[in-house]
Amino acid sequence: MKATILKHPARTSNTSQPLEGGGSSGFIQPTLIKKKELAKRLSVSTRSIDTWVAKRVIAYIQITPRFYLFEFEAVLAALKKHYQVDARS
Numbered sequence: 001m002k003a004t005i006l007k008h009p010a011r012t013s014n015t016s017q018p019l020e021g022g023g024s025s026g027f028i029q030p031t032l033i034k035k036k037e038l039a040k041r042l043s044v045s046t047r048s049i050d051t052w053v054a055k056r057v058i059a060y061i062q063i064t065p066r067f068y069l070f071e072f073e074a075v076l077a078a079l080k081k082h083y084q085v086d087a088r089s
Contacts, residue, residue: 032061032069041072042079057082 052058060068
């Protein structure tokens with residue numbers, strides 16, 4: 001699923017610090033990361049990310065046919081929803 005994610009604090013692509021002096025437009029950019037960084041944060045292989053993209057389990061933004069960007073919070077929410085474990089007694 002392709003997605004545009006809005007309303008998240010703006011951060012630089014290589015740090016977790018917010019950008020300074022944002023414009024007056026009120027638009028806040030999401031944190032976008034590459035596949036390798038996403039795999040590192042989730043402690044999975046990049047092949048797992050490829051599989052989730054192919055199965056449309058996680059949201060992504062396709063820049064070119066071989067280059068995707070991901071918004072970490074949206075991916076984490078999608079994985080929690082898709083792989084939810086029911087606590088039944």
